[in-house]
Amino acid sequence: MPSARPILDQSASREPAVQTVPHAKLANAIRALAMDAVEQAKSGHPGLPMGAADIATVLFTQFLKFDAADPKWPDRDRFVLSAGHGSMLLYALLYLTGTAPMTIEEIKRFRQLGSLTPGHPENFITPGVETTTGPLGQGIATAVGMALAERHLAAGFGGDIVDHHTYVLASDGDLMEGISQEAIALAGHLKLNRLIVLFDDNGISIDGPLSLADSVDQVKRFESAGWAAERIDGHDPKAIAGAIARAQKSERPSLIACKTTIAYGAPTKAGSEKSHGSPLGAEEIAGARKALGWDAPPFEIPADILAAWRQAGSRGGAAREAWAKRLAAKDAALRGEFERRIGGALPAKALAAAVAAMKDRLAAAPKETATRAASEAVLDVLTAAVPEMVGGSADLTGSNNTRPKGMAALSANNYGARFIHYGIREHGMAAAMNGMALHGGVIPYSGTFLVFADYLRPALRLAALMGERVIHVLTHDSIGLGEDGPTHQPVEHLAALRAMPNLNVFRPCDIVETLECWELALKAKDRPSVLALTRQNVPQLRLANDADNRCARGAYEIAPAAGAAKVAIFASGSEVAIALEAQKQLAARNIAARVVSVPCMDLLLDLPAAERKALIGDAPVKVAVEAAVRQGWDAIIGADGLFVGMSGFGASAPAKDLYRHFGITAEAVVNAVLGVAGKS
Ligand SMILES: Cc1ncc(C[n+]2csc(CCOP(=O)(O)OP(=O)(O)O)c2C)c(N)n1
Numbered sequence: 001m002p003s004a005r006p007i008l009d010q011s012a013s014r015e016p017a018v019q020t021v022p023h024a025k026l027a028n029a030i031r032a033l034a035m036d037a038v039e040q041a042k043s044g045h046p047g048l049p050m051g052a053a054d055i056a057t058v059l060f061t062q063f064l065k066f067d068a069a070d071p072k073w074p075d076r077d078r079f080v081l082s083a084g085h086g087s088m089l090l091y092a093l094l095y096l097t098g099t100a101p102m103t104i105e106e107i108k109r110f111r112q113l114g115s116l117t118p119g120h121p122e123n124f125i126t127p128g129v130e131t132t133t134g135p136l137g138q139g140i141a142t143a144v145g146m147a148l149a150e151r152h153l154a155a156g157f158g159g160d161i162v163d164h165h166t167y168v169l170a171s172d173g174d175l176m177e178g179i180s181q182e183a184i185a186l187a188g189h190l191k192l193n194r195l196i197v198l199f200d201d202n203g204i205s206i207d208g209p210l211s212l213a214d215s216v217d218q219v220k221r222f223e224s225a226g227w228a229a230e231r232i233d234g235h236d237p238k239a240i241a242g243a244i245a246r247a248q249k250s251e252r253p254s255l256i257a258c259k260t261t262i263a264y265g266a267p268t269k270a271g272s273e274k275s276h277g278s279p280l281g282a283e284e285i286a287g288a289r290k291a292l293g294w295d296a297p298p299f300e301i302p303a304d305i306l307a308a309w310r311q312a313g314s315r316g317g318a319a320r321e322a323w324a325k326r327l328a329a330k331d332a333a334l335r336g337e338f339e340r341r342i343g344g345a346l347p348a349k350a351l352a353a354a355v356a357a358m359k360d361r362l363a364a365a366p367k368e369t370a371t372r373a374a375s376e377a378v379l380d381v382l383t384a385a386v387p388e389m390v391g392g393s394a395d396l397t398g399s400n401n402t403r404p405k406g407m408a409a410l411s412a413n414n415y416g417a418r419f420i421h422y423g424i425r426e427h428g429m430a431a432a433m434n435g436m437a438l439h440g441g442v443i444p445y446s447g448t449f450l451v452f453a454d455y456l457r458p459a460l461r462l463a464a465l466m467g468e469r470v471i472h473v474l475t476h477d478s479i480g481l482g483e484d485g486p487t488h489q490p491v492e493h494l495a496a497l498r499a500m501p502n503l504n505v506f507r508p509c510d511i512v513e514t515l516e517c518w519e520l521a522l523k524a525k526d527r528p529s530v531l532a533l534t535r536q537n538v539p540q541l542r543l544a545n546d547a548d549n550r551c552a553r554g555a556y557e558i559a560p561a562a563g564a565a566k567v568a569i570f571a572s573g574s575e576v577a578i579a580l581e582a583q584k585q586l587a588a589r590n591i592a593a594r595v596v597s598v599p600c601m602d603l604l605l606d607l608p609a610a611e612r613k614a615l616i617g618d619a620p621v622k623v624a625v626e627a628a629v630r631q632g633w634d635a636i637i638g639a640d641g642l643f644v645g646m647s648g649f650g651a652s653a654p655a656k657d658l659y660r661h662f663g664i665t666a667e668a669v670v671n672a673v674l675g676v677a678g679k680s
Contacts (some may be wrong), residue, residue, distance in 0.1 A: 041279075043111055083136065097312055112155055145438070146379065161326055168197045243258075372401045389418070391445050508575035554606070621673055
């Protein structure tokens, strides 16, 4: 466990000037940069960086285990600025500690196009930023996943190479958001004692004092969730250091509620919402400089102060080197496995062999089964081949079929296990999964009902934005779930998920496609995936033993037309069987139809135009069949295409009755085609 190592009394070889830099000057460097950058950009949030500067200074100069020379060092402590609007705090820290490539020029370009200093922190833009934050509550919930991944990997690889903390700076807004409740409950339950949340308890949000809308006692709230929690003066460096030192020793995750003044140092705007999200103005900044005793011009950090900060940035170098030696001394197989997993490479051979063997079995003995059960069979095979897969469910384990045989439940007594009971916390689950993926070494997958994608969507959106490999198994994917009725029957969800950039939405039609879609989801290293799966049984439609992954282009012709196609029927998931039946009925009327299975519309639409057009073909009549709303399908069938699906909410009844009632049948497809034929 890293101990408190104050930089100011550490090394005999240090420059005398550095040794004498007092805390206030180090913190004021952050304040000055935040004020000046926001002023220059004419937009941004100076209040939080100025208020939280003391907390951040103590953390970064005395506790945080990091090395500015290598911001990706796997055993570094993670720091998550949950209140992403305070991004200048993080940018100032990166610059001051000397984390390349953050420079003063980038600070001057705060919030400008192409800069390393966008409005909110983006992990894919700025080295040293652990996760994208901005939507309040996401950061703290993501950090739970990071802390969980740390414990999981420590159990697997040993505490001598995985041994770090996750620190969060959270604001009032973070703690007011509902997702924070899911996150703190999960962290408390799992006793994630490497998680330390520093709460910037300034009592101010955008509308004014928090008393307008909130009267929660956060310390009691966290305590009731199983955390250690205490209140301190967030401007007293000794109090901050004492609390962090105590938190590091705690058996539980820790909340440190740091009482602060927003925009500390600003003469008239400190303590007021006026400093939250707008430039302070020249006069106020001049007053703050005076009050803080900061006389350096804008964007200039006096050499002694910068040197002290740079020293803080490099103080973890020795720890990193020692860690690298410990890793190098490990058994070669274990080291190789650790490096592979942290690097995110799949065990390619084992995966390919597992997929091929399962295809052989399915070709020899086809299976009619629900695709959710197909997914379970696939997971039995894949989780054996890919040990970094960590599963879970939001209390629907038996329905989502995400727990393969023999996968033990992860708990505070068994962090090495691979199945997480997230509880009924879809949003917290998805955010924690993001944190695990960001931490590295883990491929998180999990489950809930497709209709509850709405409950996790904000976290999924961040996964898509960040390009993180998380896999959501979303079962009960249509009216085909039957009796639970319209509250549980997704209709708009496929369209809504397909609308999200950089997310692959898979809806396999049978067990073979389920296997292929899982393989694609695992291989999609730079994006999240959704697998939309049925509750009801579907026949195995892919009977040949195809060596290639036919789902890889998003769509493929599953049944060609006998002769030149007059009709092309496109379908996904459970409706592919309906399309194939319609093809037969049309053939009986001498109408040649081809059927195209569309397991992933996103991949199809991403194809180069010529390839996409060739797959879609030029049959004069195009029909799409999907037990969901039409939106999105026009890209394939055109505005004049025929659509057989849903146009409103479902109903409570057995699945077969619902398909008939809503007219999603082979006969309906045939009638739609004949209707067009009749008109022409
Ligand atoms: C989910 C979400 N809702 C709303 C916002 C817009 N927003 C940004 S900061 C903020 C509240 C600011 O209050 P606080 O969290 O206390 O931050 P401080 O004023 O201390 O900087 C709001 C509502 C957001 N970023 N995320």
